[in-house]
Amino acid sequence: PYRYLKDIIEMLEILDNLAPGIFSRHTLLYGVEVKFYSHRLKLTRHLESEIKNLFMVGDGAGITRGLIQASMSGMVAGEEIANRIKGR
Numbered sequence: 001p002y003r004y005l006k007d008i009i010e011m012l013e014i015l016d017n018l019a020p021g022i023f024s025r026h027t028l029l030y031g032v033e034v035k036f037y038s039h040r041l042k043l044t045r046h047l048e049s050e051i052k053n054l055f056m057v058g059d060g061a062g063i064t065r066g067l068i069q070a071s072m073s074g075m076v077a078g079e080e081i082a083n084r085i086k087g088r
Contacts, residue, residue: 046080047073055081 016023055077
């Protein structure tokens with residue numbers, strides 16, 4: 001759509017101010033990264049799925065949007081798994 005094209009051109013013009021040559025007549029195409037966060041799984045507060053003892057962590061769980069949050073989700077699930085092993 002036209003709006004997307006205008007936004008991409010605007011982005012390239014701004015990037016060209018930071019790194020001259022990015023937006024030139026030799027530039028063929030710059031891809032746009034798209035992330036979908038709407039596919040959320042049904043998880044417990046410990047990130048356990050509907051399948052017992054199957055935990056979902058990281059970006060694939062659909063609940064995090066960055067490295068720190070994805071890393072912390074592993075710690076949340078790991079702590080719950082450790083507690084279960086210890087019988088708590």
